[in-house]
Amino acid sequence: MSTVFDSLMGLFTDLANKINGIGSLTQVLGLGIVGSLLIPWGAGAVEFPDGRVAFDLPPYFNDASTPYPTVFYPDPIYYFVLSLSPQAGEPLQRVVIKPLTNQEAIYFVPERTQAFGKQPPGRQFSLGAVTVNPDTYDVTINFQPPIPPGEVVTLALSPNRNPALDGVYQFGITAFPVGGDQAIGQDIGTARLTFYRGGDSR
Secondary structure (H helix, E strand, C coil): CCHHHHHHHHHHHHHHHHHHCCHHHHHHHHCCCCCCEEEEEEEEEEEEECCEEEEECCEEEEEEEECCCCCEECCCCCEEEEEEECCCCEEEEEEEECCCCCCCCCEEHHHHHEEECCCCCEEEEEEEEEEEECCCCCCEEEEEEECCCCCCCEECCCCECCCCCCEEEEEEEEEECCHHHHECEEEEEEEEEEECCCCCCC
């Protein structure tokens, strides 16, 4: 990889010398040219020069739903459905579900989290660590083993209860490929769940 990178750096040096008013590679780098450089890695995945890894095509967020939309409903289940492209380039290592600006905090119970192929009760995926940030209530779901490209994944999360206030609640969905600390999280959509007062669901 170093040989490829050295060759590309040489091309950028030549480019810098040909641009009027830009006499150094440092100035070209300042324009962000190298910032957009991606080096192919594996079967379609991409790796940045600094070693960071990203999906070639990130997962697609399909839908979020709950069969229990009444406020205060105890131990409900929320479903979040993701599709992994066959051209993703890397398996899905983890997903972070982040509550956005909502009327009330929703705390998910990590031990209740499950993952299925397509719709439950389909094939179940094995999970690694599932954690909840006590300050932001973000949920981080690790897959063990990672989920390969081409799969449809339904995440089933459960809080202690539905919120007391009705309305629309939103969650940001971020997906990470295999790559550990070098994996780049990509925002793949916003989930919306609507909660109603008793007798008002529709």
